[in-house]
Amino acid sequence: MLTNRQLQILQVIVDDFVTSAQPVGSRQISKREGITYSPATIRNEMADLEELGFLEKTHTSSGRVPSEKGYRFYVDHLLQPHMIRDEEISQIQSVFNHRIGEMEGLIRESANILSELTTYTAVLLGPDVQQHKVRKFQIVPLTEQTAVAIVVTDNGHVENRVLTLPQGFSPSDIEKMVNILNDRLIGVPLHELHIKLEAEVLSILKQHIAAAETIVQSLVDVSISQKEGKIYYGGKTNMLNQPEFHDLNKIRMLMDLMDKESQLQSLFQPNQVGIQIRIGSENNNLAMENCSVITTAFSTGDEQHGAIAIIGPTRMDYRRVVTLLEMMRSGLSNALTKH
């Protein structure tokens, strides 16, 4: 167990390093208000903290830097609430006052504000479309051979896809088909759609329409190809300002990561409650070695939810980010549920 003094010193080191990005020396610590012991004492404590794995040195005669374990301890036990300036609070509020019911714009805007206030990168994951339930099918003919299939969900989401019609597929066939689809599939969540289509609906359709098979196949394709949730960014390039990312290789890996939606999905664990913090290697991703990710989920009503993530260097201002994130989470949840 750490002594009070060790706790205090660890806290000061993290706080200092977060703002300065420079290794913290004993003299520097001794000058901080609230510190009553001499540099020599602090050096002894630091040596102990290093032995315990909370601190590291960049080289033999450098000051100390928090280790991952040090950050972990800090966020678990030493995180104190952070004062957010009034203007910043009202900046966040302004997003929600704007327009209501326009989810996409709201989320997009939130990502921008968050990245601006944190100076890190904000990633917002829209609600998982796969959970939405079918409200209505529609097939609109375009030419002799093509039509566009439309699925509207109960949340107002619209999926669509151009279909190639089989030879001799008549308008009345389309009508029949749409009726059957709407009869059988309303209320089915999108992620079950392809199963229902193949297992139940296909055989029924076949009885009425000759060439139903190819079209059903296309519909199955659509429902499989849907992404989990849409991703929105704010401050994608903010990482370039962080001194630890003056290395082209790291930047490249990070940028590539952010362009790969599939990889990004793994950042989120939307089933958890509250705020999660993953530090450095806890992300299990080489590109994120020097990054921490702070995530939380927000609710959009109807058991739907989205998630917010802030990606910053491990030397991130955890206090501030956690506070901002919590404000944004509750604000978003409110704005999106009440309408």
Next chain:
Amino acid sequence: MLTNRQLQILQVIVDDFVTSAQPVGSRQISKREGITYSPATIRNEMADLEELGFLEKTHTSSGRVPSEKGYRFYVDHLLQPHMIRDEEISQIQSVFNHRIGEMEGLIRESANILSELTTYTAVLLGPDVQQHKVRKFQIVPLTEQTAVAIVVTDNGHVENRVLTLPQGFSPSDIEKMVNILNDRLIGVPLHELHIKLEAEVLSILKQHIAAAETIVQSLVDVSISQKEGKIYYGGKTNMLNQPEFHDLNKIRMLMDLMDKESQLQSLFQPNQVGIQIRIGSENNNLAMENCSVITTAFSTGDEQHGAIAIIGPTRMDYRRVVTLLEMMRSGLSNALTKH
């Protein structure tokens, strides 16, 4: 007018510099096959070419580097066709064999292949949605107060938006409204939609439905907020490999540019035919000082068109890119028009 020898030297310098990224010296040139004069002669010619503004030095005793004017002359007069390897050709072809009629996937894939083959950044601009014509309106109710409005265009594009319904708006009102919209607006191009809505349709609707005004306003919003054309990327981070972008500031400016869709639109001049090359400052954009952009338009039938742009350093392999771009342009135009 330049002598043949000067032309030859300019060509060699550009070709060499494009591949090596190093200033080209007289000795190096003299060793190239086809060059029969001594380094001293070449030095004299280079001094003349520099005086004429085609070459530059990075410092007093360095080799020569093409100036913007030099590149301009090169692409205008010295560009020779480039051999593309068979495997690369079939790599391009494979995109078009894949699936037909699925425009979005096709364009996305093309962007990736192009960026891979060029090692630069590919930007594809999808066809301008504003030109599409309305095929069908649809309003699907969600709750008492909300519904989703859907516009299908003759190209199979679907726009949609959640509407807040006025108090006491009944299902039969919706039906009436949809009928009038479909009566009056089919065939109208999207970019004229808001005008028609306000000028013609609004007054008719008002006669039949009390609270038509707010809904029409929402529809107007939708048709105004549509973007010009969707933008697809390939190889966004490829620029990081170019030695001229080892500068964080430049990278930042470029990345920011690419995240701003609005700015990117200005890269394209889709009304022009053939291939356009803009070199360095010709782009009128600080972030693109050291970049060249090669663009061309592809047709998607029905007077619709999209555009391709390759963004690379001014020290770009113009020969290769121009050839690849032309192949991709014709391939895309074919694939998208014939179906």
Next chain:
DNA sequence: TATTAGCACTCCATCGAAACGAGTGCTAAC
């Protein structure tokens, strides 16, 4: 026993000088 002053030591960062190499411009010879 806990704390602190003092001191030797380590390592990084910065600077300037020297050596080197690539390339030029100019002159004079071919």
Next chain:
DNA sequence: GTTAGCACTCGTTTCGATGGAGTGCTAATA
């Protein structure tokens, strides 16, 4: 008109010297 030769310039690399920040250890102190 072309080229060999040479002095010169400038960037790059290397090396050692210097200074500063910070440590660990020891011995003195409260």
